[in-house]
Amino acid sequence: MIPRILSVEKTAAWQRLLSQAITDAETLFHRLGLDTAKLPAALQAARAFRVMVPPSYLARMARGNPNDPLLLQVLPQAAEVAAQPxxxxxxxxxxxxxxxxxxxxxxxxxxxxxxxxxxxxxxxxxxxxxxxxxxxxxxxxxxxxxxxxxxxxxxxxxxxxxxxxxxxxxxxxxxxxxxxxxxxxxxxxxxxxxxxxxxxxxxxxxxxxxxxxxxxxxxxxxxxxxxxxxxxxxxxxxxxxxxxxxxxxxxxxxxxxxxxxxxxxxxxxxxxxxxxxxxxxxxxxxxxxxxxxxxxxxxxxxxxxxxxxxxxxxxxxxxxxxxxxxxxxxxxxxxxxx
Ligand code: SF4
CATH class of the missing domain: 3.20.20.70 (Aldolase class I)
Structure with a gap:
């Protein structure tokens, strides 16, 4: 038998942090001071797979660096919607x-x-x-x-x-x-x-x-x-x-x-x-x-x-x-x- 699931549960600290996650490309560009020339492509790619970046992960990225290795893992790009091999x-x-x-x-x-x-x-x-x-x-x-x-x-x-x-x-x-x-x-x-x-x-x-x-x-x-x-x-x-x-x-x-x-x-x-x-x-x-x-x-x-x-x-x-x-x-x- 499946145990009953509690319907009311206190919001935990991690859930409050998660509620502050960045969920759109525009905010991501803005918060990291990125050149907005690539924003239209990012917005298009994000329509197929939404942006989601929690604040503590964002804090580990270098501001102004479009090649930051953490950023590149979460940044929607034109290549995602281009023809695939x-x-x-x-x-x-x-x-x-x-x-x-x-x-x-x-x-x-x-x-x-x-x-x-x-x-x-x-x-x-x-x-x-x-x-x-x-x-x-x-x-x-x-x-x-x-x-x-x-x-x-x-x-x-x-x-x-x-x-x-x-x-x-x-x-x-x-x-x-x-x-x-x-x-x-x-x-x-x-x-x-x-x-x-x-x-x-x-x-x-x-x-x-x-x-x-x-x-x-x-x-x-x-x-x-x-x-x-x-x-x-x-x-x-x-x-x-x-x-x-x-x-x-x-x-x-x-x-x-x-x-x-x-x-x-x-x-x-x-x-x-x-x-x-x-x-x-x-x-x-x-x-x-x-x-x-x-x-x-x-x-x-x-x-x-x-x-x-x-x-x-x-x-x-x-x-x-x-x-x-x-x-x-x-x-x-x-x-x-x-
Ligand atoms: S790789 Fe990333 S997006 Fe995919 S299941 Fe794991 S955490 Fe989620």
Missing amino acids: PGYRRDPVGDDAASPQPGLIHKYHGRVLLITTGACAIHCRYCFRRHYPYAEASASPQQLQPTLDWLRQHDDIEEVILSGGDPLMLTDSRLDHLITALEDIAHIRRLRFHSRMPVVLPERITTTLLARIRRSRLKSIMVIHANHPAELDHSVANACQQMRDAGMTLFNQSVLLNGINNQPDVLEKLYKRLFSLGVQPYYLHLLDKVHGAAHFDIDEASAQRLYTEVCARLPGYMTPRLSREISGEGSKRILGFG
Whole structure:
């Protein structure tokens, strides 16, 4: 049975911060002192995928720098609405075909992914789910019961991955109910969060959430998403420390992004910084070929050469796996050195 969801919940500090997020291109240009010549194109691109930038992430950008690596991750650009090369699709990794239930994606042995919400604290322009039909395909409270029934019937599933959107956009109360429901299924042992919020809105890591994680029988894993060392300021470091103190195992996944992190110095610094925060570099993904994001892509041979150089600079335990997701394959494809 699905536990009752509290309808009235006090607004948390992170929700108040989120309510101050920038949600339009004009304000973004104005707040960062950007040349407005590119504003009309930005407004057009933002019609297809809205702008969303939380204040603490904005504060880490350099004012007046149109090439700031954090800005480029959230800035709508003309290239998004230009004709895309062949192979760019609205569903680049085959999520639709791998969904036995609305909001549930089952691709890999022993684990499933729940699309808990379509909401995010930030809109990353390269997001592979930028066209995902969240309205029909999220594990909403109404759709959760069939998902739980499906999980009960599949005793080979040991791990549930909460994804989205961003699962930490759910309130602590909603997460508490969801975790309780999953704990009730004996064969589930691990709970994994895929979230960008510890990086873009670290205030989301509340004491209530940490206390709930700490007392869960499920082993909790947090996979954060950082692409550039400038994202990892002291507030992110504090959030990581708190999550580790609550017993979570921390990993990071990054996307290799043209013009943002495709330099060996940047990746070397990123992985050293992550390791110093107690976060294990996990995956460096090649871009999923989603329609509207072709300008971020790097060809496979160049990515492999870059990866080889980064690996030569770092101890093995500090390097992620270079990977590409191929629609329909039973695991991510790990790419070798170039
Ligand atoms: S936070 Fe994750 S799901 Fe949300 S837009 Fe960014 S990459 Fe996509």
